[in-house]
Each structure stands twice: as C-alpha cells, then as structure tokens.
Amino acid sequence: THVYQPYRTAYHFQPRKNWMNDPNGPLYYKGWYHFFYQYNRDAAVWGNITWGHAVSRDMVHWRTLHTALKGDKWYDMKGVWSGSATFLDNGVPVLLYTGWAINGTDQSSIRGQTQAMAVPEDPSDPLLREWDKSPHNPIALAPPGFNDSMFRDPTEAWKGYDGVWRMLVGAVKGTDQSIGTALLYKSTDFNKWNFTGEIQSVAGTGMWECPDIYPVHVKEKTGLRLSARGPHVKHVLKVSLDRNKHDYYSVGTYDEKTDLYTPDDTKLDTGLGLRYDYGKFYASKTFFDQNKNRRVLWGWANESSSVQDDIEKGWSSVQCLPRHIWLDEESSANLVQWPIEEVDKLRRNEMTEKNVEVGVGKVVPVKAAKGAQLDIVVDFALPEKSEGLEQNPNLLAEMGHLTCSDLVTKGSNAAGPHSFGPFGVHVLATGDLQERTSIFFHLIHDGKHQNWKTLFCGDQSQSSLQQDVDKTVYGSYVRVDDSDKVLSVRILVDHSIVESFAQGGRTVMTSRVYPELAVKDAAHVFLFNNGTEPVTVKSVSTWEMKSVNIKFYKP
Ligand code: DQQ
Numbered sequence: 001t002h003v004y005q006p007y008r009t010a011y012h013f014q015p016r017k018n019w020m021n022d023p024n025g026p027l028y029y030k031g032w033y034h035f036f037y038q039y040n041r042d043a044a045v046w047g048n049i050t051w052g053h054a055v056s057r058d059m060v061h062w063r064t065l066h067t068a069l070k071g072d073k074w075y076d077m078k079g080v081w082s083g084s085a086t087f088l089d090n091g092v093p094v095l096l097y098t099g100w101a102i103n104g105t106d107q108s109s110i111r112g113q114t115q116a117m118a119v120p121e122d123p124s125d126p127l128l129r130e131w132d133k134s135p136h137n138p139i140a141l142a143p144p145g146f147n148d149s150m151f152r153d154p155t156e157a158w159k160g161y162d163g164v165w166r167m168l169v170g171a172v173k174g175t176d177q178s179i180g181t182a183l184l185y186k187s188t189d190f191n192k193w194n195f196t197g198e199i200q201s202v203a204g205t206g207m208w209e210c211p212d213i214y215p216v217h218v219k220e221k222t223g224l225r226l227s228a229r230g231p232h233v234k235h236v237l238k239v240s241l242d243r244n245k246h247d248y249y250s251v252g253t254y255d256e257k258t259d260l261y262t263p264d265d266t267k268l269d270t271g272l273g274l275r276y277d278y279g280k281f282y283a284s285k286t287f288f289d290q291n292k293n294r295r296v297l298w299g300w301a302n303e304s305s306s307v308q309d310d311i312e313k314g315w316s317s318v319q320c321l322p323r324h325i326w327l328d329e330e331s332s333a334n335l336v337q338w339p340i341e342e343v344d345k346l347r348r349n350e351m352t353e354k355n356v357e358v359g360v361g362k363v364v365p366v367k368a369a370k371g372a373q374l375d376i377v378v379d380f381a382l383p384e385k386s387e388g389l390e391q392n393p394n395l396l397a398e399m400g401h402l403t404c405s406d407l408v409t410k411g412s413n414a415a416g417p418h419s420f421g422p423f424g425v426h427v428l429a430t431g432d433l434q435e436r437t438s439i440f441f442h443l444i445h446d447g448k449h450q451n452w453k454t455l456f457c458g459d460q461s462q463s464s465l466q467q468d469v470d471k472t473v474y475g476s477y478v479r480v481d482d483s484d485k486v487l488s489v490r491i492l493v494d495h496s497i498v499e500s501f502a503q504g505g506r507t508v509m510t511s512r513v514y515p516e517l518a519v520k521d522a523a524h525v526f527l528f529n530n531g532t533e534p535v536t537v538k539s540v541s542t543w544e545m546k547s548v549n550i551k552f553y554k555p
Contacts, residue, residue, distance in 0.1 A: 003313055006519040007305075007496035010373050010547040011346055013062055013319040015052055019044050019310075020317045022210060022283035023298035024051055025085035025095050028291045030126035033059050035298070036068055036095070037319070038082060038283075044310045049079040051097070054550075055127055058342045059296070059322045063551040068118075068131050069097060075114045075138045077102035082210055083115075084156040084285065086167075088190065092123045095131065096167065098152035099138060112148030114138030115169060115185075115193065136191040143183065143195040146171055151183075153210045156287070157190070158226035161256050164188055168199055170208040170239065180205035180239060182213075184259050199237070199254075200261045202272055206243040210283045213237045213254065213261065214295060216327040216335070223288050223295035223326070229256065234327060236335065237261050239272065240283045247284050247299065248272040251333060265333065274334055278476040279458055279510040280304065281320060296340060297323045301497055304460075304470035304512040318497055320510055328506060330481055338505040339492065347375055347543035356537040358423065358529040363433065369525035369542035372428060372518075374493040376525060376543075379486040381536040383420045383443060383452065404457030404475025407442050411530050418445040420452065423529040427493050428463065428518045433526070435518040437463040437511060439491055439500045440528075441478075454480050454487065456502040456509065463513035470512075478507035486538055494545070495519070 008014065019040035027034050032055045039052030051069035054062045069080045076099025083097030095118045103111050116137040121130035142151040150172045157167040168182040181201035185193040199213070215224040215233045224233065238249035250263035250272055265273070276284060276299060284299035299320045303310055310316040323337040351368030358364050369376060407422050424440025426433065438459040443452040457475035464471070480487060480503060490501045498511040515523065525542065529535045 005313060007313065007514055008315070009318050009494040009497055011060070011343075011545050012321060012494050012497060013054065014315065014317075014550070015039060015064060016552040017044070017314045018042065019046055019315070020052065020300070020319070021046065021302070022082045022300050023285050023319060024082050024097070026285060026287040026296070026298050027085040027087075027093050028287070028289050029093055029128060032057065032126050033289075034085075034128060035059075035062075035319075039067070041067065044314055044316045045307060049081060051080055051095075058345075059340055060342045060345060061549040064553045065127060065129055066553055066555065069095065071099070073099070073116075073133055073137065075099040075101045075110065075116055081113070082153045082283065084154060085287070086157040092120060093128070094119045094190070096154040096157065098154065101138075110138065110141065112142065113151045115140035115154050117190075134191065139187075139191060140169065140185050140193040140195070142171070146173060146183070147177065150177070150207050155211055155213060156226055157187075160259075161229070165190055166259065167193070168211045168213060170211045172207040173201065174203070178206055179203050180208040180241070182208055182211040182237070182239065197259060199259060205239070205241055205272060207241075208239040209242050210240040210285065211238065212285055214286055214288075216251070216295070218327060218332060219329055221324070221326040222293050225288050234332070235261060237263070238276070238284065245282050245302075247276045247282055249274050249276060249335070251327065251335070275476070276335070276337065277320075277508045277510050278456075279474040280512050281510050286325065294324050295326065297325045297337060301510050301512055305514055306468045309468070309514075320497070320499060321492065323508075331479065334479075334506060336505045337508050338501060339499070343492075346546040346548065348546060349544045350541060352539060352541040353537075354539045356527060356540060358527050358535045358537060360529060360532060360534060362529055363426070364527045366525040366527060366540055366542060370521060370523070371544060372493060372495045372520050372523045373545040373547070374427070374491075374525065374542055375545055376425065376427065376491040376493070377488065377541045378425055378491075378527070379488045379538040379540075380423065380441065381538050382480070382484070382487055383533065402444060402455070404455055404459070405473045407455070407457060408459045408461055408473045419443060419531075420533060421531045422457070423531050423535045424527075425489065425491060426526040426528055427491060427498060428513060428515050428523045429526055430515075430518045430522065431524055435462060435464060435515045436526070437498055437513045437515075438528070439489060439498070439509075441487055441489070441502075442531075452480060454478050456489075456507050458498070458500060458509045458511050460511050460513055463511075463515060465516045466514055469514045474509050474511065476507055476509070478502040492545070493523075
C-alpha cells in the first residue's frame with residue numbers, strides 16, 4: 001500500500017487489514033493452534049462482525065484462513081459475536097457464539113442476542129476450515145426478565161460431577177441494569193440448554209462481557225482442563241466490564257454442587273479487584289493448551305488513535321502476545337503472566353550491560369538497543385531497607401493516594417521524603433527525548449514493616465507529538481517479596497504496542513503509542529532516574545525482535 005505504516009506491528013497478530021476485536025475460541029487441534037477473532041471484513045471500524053480465523057504451529061507465525069463464521073441465519077444475521085471453543089467427549093471441538101438475531105422473521109418472538117453453536121464440517125481437517133451451524137440453533141435464549149440485548153459471550157462448556165454440561169453467558173440485571181452477572185446454563189445433550197441460575201453477580205459493575213472461568217493449580221505452573229477438580233485446584237473468574245473496558249478477575253472457589261463461585265478476597269472491590277493488565281487489554285480469553293500443558297491468555301489491544309487515523313491506515317487493533325498464566329505460588333492471591341516461551345525464538349543480537357549507575361536526575365542511553373522491535377529486561381537494585389521509620393505508622397495511609405499520574409505531573413515532589421523513585425526505562429524515544437514512552441517504578445515506604453509499596457507505571461503523556469491520540473497514564477502496584485533480589489521489568493516493544501511485565505509478571509501493563517519521530521531506527525532506549533537517590537541497574541539486556549510471518553489468505 002502507499003499509506004505510511006509506522007504503527008503496524010511486526011510480531012503481534014494482525015489481519016492484513018480492517019477492524020479486529022475480541023479473541024474468540026482459541027484452541028489446539030491436531031498440531032495446530034487456532035485463533036478466531038471478531039472481525040469486520042469491510043472496514044477499519046467495528047461492524048458486520050464475523051469470526052476471522054488464523055492458524056499457527058507455535059502461536060508466533062500465522063496463516064489466516066477464510067472467515068469461519070458469518071451472519072447468514074436469522075438468529076445471527078446482524079452479527080456473529082464473541083464465544084468460545086469446547087472439546088466434546090469424542091475429541092472434536094465445537095464453537096459456541098452469540099448471534100445477533102434479525103427482527104420480524106417468522107421467529108419474530110426471538111430478538112436480540114441468542115447463543116448458537118457451530119461444528120466442524122470435517123473433523124479430520126487439522127485446519128478446521130469449514131464450520132456448520134447446528135440445526136438446534138439457537139441453543140439458548142435469555143431467561144425471562146433479562147434484557148435480550150445484554151445476553152452474550154458464552155464460555156467454554158464444562159462437564160460437572162453429575163455428567164451435565166455447563167456454560168456461562170454474560171448478562172446484567174436489576175431495575176437500573178447495574179448488577180453484572182454470569183448466567184449458568186446446563187445441558188445433557190449439548191443441543192438444548194436451560195438457564196439454572198447465576199454463578200456470581202456483583203452490584204455496580206454493569207454488563208459482564210466475555211466471562212471466563214477456569215481452574216488453576218495451587219502449586220504448579222502447569223495448566224488444567226476445565227473439568228479439573230480436587231484439593232490442588234482453585235478457580236479464577238474473569239469478566240470484561242463494558243462500562244470501563246477493563247478485564248477484572250478474582251481468585252476463588254467454584255462449588256460444583258451449588259454451582260456458585262465465591263472470591264477469596266471479597267474486600268477487594270466486591271471481589272473483582274484485580275486486573276489482568278493495567279493498560280489497554282480487553283475481552284480476553286484463556287484456553288488450555290494440551291500441547292504444552294499450560295493455560296494461555298489472549299487479550300485484545302484496541303487503538304489509542306482517532307477513528308480517522310484508523311480509517312486512513314486501513315486497520316484497527318492488534319492482539320497482545322499470548323501469555324502463559326498461572327497462580328502465583330507465593331501469594332495464591334493473584335495470577336502471574338508471562339509471554340509464551342515461543343516468543344523468545346524471535347530474539348537476536350543480545351546485548352547485556354551490568355551495574356549501570358543512574359545518578360539523580362540522570363538519563364543514560366542503552367546504546368545497544370535501537371529500533372521499534374525490542375525485548376528489554378532490566379533489573380534494578382532494591383533500595384536498602386530504611387531504619388527508624390516506624391515512628392510514623394500512618395505513612396502509607398498518607399501516601400496511599402499517590403497515583404502514577406501524580407508522579408508524572410509532579411515528579412518525586414509528589415511523593416515526599418519516604419519514597420524512592422521514580423526510575424525506569426524510556427522506550428520509543430527520540431535522542432532528545434521529546435518523544436518517549438516511560439515505564440517506571442516508584443517505591444513508597446510503608447512506615448510500619450520497613451517494607452516498600454511499589455507503584456508500576458506507564459507514562460504515555462510524551463509518547464507522541466501528535467495531539468489526537470490517547471495519552472492516558474497507566475499504573476498499579478506490584479508486590480515485591482522479601483526474598484526478591486531485584487526489581488525487574490520486561491518490556492516488549494513492537495512499533496505501536498508496548499507490553500510491560502513487572503516482577504516476573506505479577507503486574508502487567510500494555511500501552512498503545514504513536515510516535516511521530518521515534519519510529520523504526522529513530523527509536524532509542526534510555527534508563528532514567530527522576531528520584532532523589534542514585535539507582536543501580538544490576539543488568540540491562542536487550543534483544544532485537546525478528547518479524548513474524550503472517551501468510552494472508554487469498555481467495
Ligand atoms: N465484543 C463483542 C461482544 C462482546 C464485546 C462484539 C466485547 O460479543 O460483548 O464484537 O468487546
């Protein structure tokens with residue numbers, strides 16, 4: 001094309017053109033990873049939604065196939081919306097999805113959103129190219145009293161102790177439609193599904209999109225199938241909140257007898273207090289990868305540019321790198337996420353520097369790192385534990401209000417004396433730093449246990465000279481254990497996406513940025529210290545990342 005394309009990614013999954021949103025029905029079958037996605041074949045904006053389909057041997061290199069599902073039945077004519085894949089007992093995967101029904105047909109009593117199923121036309125085809133819609137469709141309808149335009153995104157189905165299939169569908173209830181919920185449906189034959197209750201509901205959260213429920217192993221990184229039960233199992237429930245476009249999860253218990261899910265920590269914001277990602281990451285979905293016995297998370301990163309820009313560049317959205325996820329063995333309270341190991345195959349030209357001192361107010365170039373396709377791992381030395389701060393046990397309460405945005409606008413002055421930082425890394429930066437995306441830490445002394453509370457932030461405010469892009473500052477806390485030797489961050493840069501994993505993946509943050517000057521070889525990396533104490537970088541390693549192959553389908 002003749003359009004200037006500095007923002008297309010080189011090693012993230014993107015269709016050749018047009019609009020993409022939610023990941024749908026990821027699965028592994030006969031040696032191939034399948035990835036489906038909400039896709040508008042006609043434009044770079046949302047609409048006419050179908051299921052795009054791509055396959056891969058390693059979730060790194062891809063080949064797109066023709067559309068898997070499109071709206072061609074009365075119950076999905078207005079769109080084939082999000083859903084999931086389930087393996088039936090015979091080992092064949094089926095797709096559950098939401099159809100947006102057309103009004104005023106002979107089935108005119110059914111409107112709005114319905115749940116439907118598609119089965120492979122030829123299960124012996126490892127690429128699963130053709131899908132047949134079930135004659136039983138729609139297989140589930142909104143229960144009486146529920147809004148049928150707020151009834152969508154079926155989960156993978158699982159079989160309970162009683163041999164009965166279960167699935168969840170996202171919904172909302174209450175007179176003011178503000179109580180988010182996931183509806184439980186059961187089936188004995190997979191063709192006819194009955195509403196039997198709600199697995200959980202949380203007031204004030206609004207519509208729950210794309211629910212995802214799955215077991216996690218309490219001690220091991222190994223993934224579990226949906227049907228896993230036993231003392232080694234906890235559950236995670238994730239929902240995507242339509243009202244603020246963030247994915248929230250909790251760790252808890254799924255009682256298979258009552259079919260109720262209870263989060264462990266109900267204090268945490270009514271039990272939905274954790275986010276997969278503190279930046280741009282939505283409508284995510286996990287799957288059990290039986291090839292490598294792990295659970296993998298896919299999430300969608302929307303653009304932060306204007307609709308006009310999207311139309312001009314001819315595409316919108318990328319998928320974040322697939323992430324291996326598991327329960328944090330140290331805390332059992334949160335997940336850990338890490339780019340799947342296959343991503344490391346793209347690394348080349350490693351450069352490592354050790355023991356780099358970054359003085360107060362200093363910016364130090366990472367000379368080896370150039371370009372907009374990088375993998376960067378930085379280990380910062382932790383500050384010495386301070387003495388004599390116990391006199392002020394209220395310190396953290398006083399400092400607790402401090403946010404990443406305060407630090408960006410006021411620097412370390414915002415934090416006062418009992419803090420350390422901010423310090424971190426500028427990526428996609430011009431040599432003169434007029435453009436830069438900054439990933440940084442800031443530690444606050446808790447005044448009580450001689451511990452530090454650590455903010456992990458992403459500052460997009462200086463990311464581009466362009467005005468009409470979203471430059472929101474992101475951030476959250478990251479847990480640092482007494483046994484941790486360093487404060488570490490891994491940053492994956494790919495032209496217009498920056499994915500940052502703090503402390504081995506305990507806290508994650510994805511940014512979309514559109515530098516005007518800091519593109520391709522004009523993009524640099526710096527270490528910086530805006531705090532009041534010198535900082536030691538124990539090591540900084542950088543790799544250039546190869547571009548992946550995406551073979552696009554040609555009819
Ligand atoms: N996107 C789909 C819906 C889902 C929403 C439509 C979440 O099924 O609720 O494209 O981004």
